[in-house]
Amino acid sequence: MTLLQFDRLTVAVSGRPVLRRVTLDVAAGEAVGLVGESGSGKSMTVRSVMRLLPAGATVGGTVRFDGADVGALDAAGLRRMRSRDVAMVFQDPRAVVNPVRTVGDFLTEVLRDQGTGRSEATRRAAAALSEVGVGDAMRRLQQRPYELSGGLLQRVVIAAALLTGPRLILADEPTTALDTTTQEEVVAILAEQRRLRGTTLMFITHDLELAAAVCDRIAVMYAGEIVEILPAARLHSDARHPYTRALLGSRPGAVAPGERLRTVPGVPQSALTAPPGCVFADRCPHAEARCRDVRPVFTGSAACHLLEVL
């Protein structure tokens, strides 16, 4: 069953395109990774599910959650979806947790708004903290964000996301702001908890290996478009789009130790400056004349004119 469906989603902010005809189906219980360079539209894609786009954004196409058009929800419907059905884990926990309120306030406020009693909300918050591996939960609830480390605070954010029992979790680079040693722990907790609960996950990351480890399918984005979608298990064997291959080729593990790391030649393109044909044509080592003029249609698993050739 499809829980989340992007159908030719096009977003422009102040007239500048940021997403172009993003089409993607996410099944209930599935984990989909969105990978791509900075500015490729990953965050905009998940934010459009929550209608958390910047002011002045215009949206074309539709996002459907559980069959309902998100763009057509009224204020009450949108609030219900945000507080009950979909939860978001952001990049920097320091920025998204109110610095002057306690961790307990942060964890319980949505439950309290939904009508849960104070002691029941506190009990559930403490339980959620324990589930994400935060010890001494009752004391943590009294503390304020600045008293917690980044890794601990991100666990609090994950606990808050799990607390309302959402059907979909949107994780926008949840480990980028953390130091390397805590990154793995935090991702492992998120992946484990969502698997236990059967929650659907959209996971944004720059890290292909991480996406492959956490997710069932990977969608590769470039310049506001999805250029390839493939099962995580077959990422290395089946990647066919030149951009996905270039990304795979520029991982540190792709070359022998001591050798110079490979990069994707050229500079990342934004949706604004994308050429009329294939968005990757300017940087593609295989590009032909038709690549620059004719936009490739997404067929099968990728949007590329040269799928048969490569």
Add this chain to the structure above:
Amino acid sequence: MTGFVLRRLAGVVTTVAVASVVIFGALYLAPGDPASLLAGGNQPDPAALAAIRERHHLDDPFPVQYWHWLSGLLSGDPGVSLVLREPVTALIGARIGTTLLLVAYAAVLILTLGVATGVLAAVGGRRVDRALTVLTTVLMAAPAFVAAILLIWLFATTLSWFPVFGSGTGFADRIHHLTLPALALSGGYVAYVSRITRSEVRAELAADHVAAARGRGLPRWTVLRRHVLRNAAPPIVAVSGVTVAGLFAATAVAEQAFGVAGLGSLLVQSAARQDLIVVQALSLLLVTVFVVVNMLVDVLNATLDPRLAKEGAP
């Protein structure tokens, strides 16, 4: 937190001590001979002058005079007015109630109107914002004495809603009498607090944690109250605190303009008749009130945001 309060308290004592030296020293150095003023006549008898100097310790060196003055203040007897021949405590006691009421009235106006219009300007859309910007600009540009004249002309002489003069008796009558002075006094400060509130609320509205709170499906009003206003409060409270503390001195103009017998008008009149003892006592009282109110604001802010109470925080 206890350490923070103690440190602030020590700061208050130090500030008041330094201020007392400055106040006493400034008036000690000021031109004019208190003895001849006390003698009253045009051609005072030298023997009488010497007696006065003796009685008021005017020939003692500065530290001794200062000590006499300070010990008098600390024992609750700042002395007797040189001109009115009344104890300073009685002069202040008779007027402090009126001034406190006026300051409280103006403070309520400043906080409610200032914060309310500031929040409205920040969240009410472009037109409301523009209208309030024009209004606050006018209010800021109009000094209290101009506002006083306008208010008297409109509400006292033309409409006859409020009295022109006096302090009134009984609570309701006093409030009635103090309405125009409080309005004249608060106008510019309302605009000031309104502007500060607007910019602080705007800054918070753009914060990531506010977007995240919206993304968690919290109602608009809850987000505004618990995440925007709560976080914008410390700077607004700090500015309002300084403003309200400064009101005690600023009452001088409003009290003079409306003939209200309060501490402000007493200070102006005493300075005009060179009544040094009253001026010294009042000045020190105003400084003390100012620093104490500021300390209370600091402590309130530290409870709103405990990070402020940490060692080394500004």
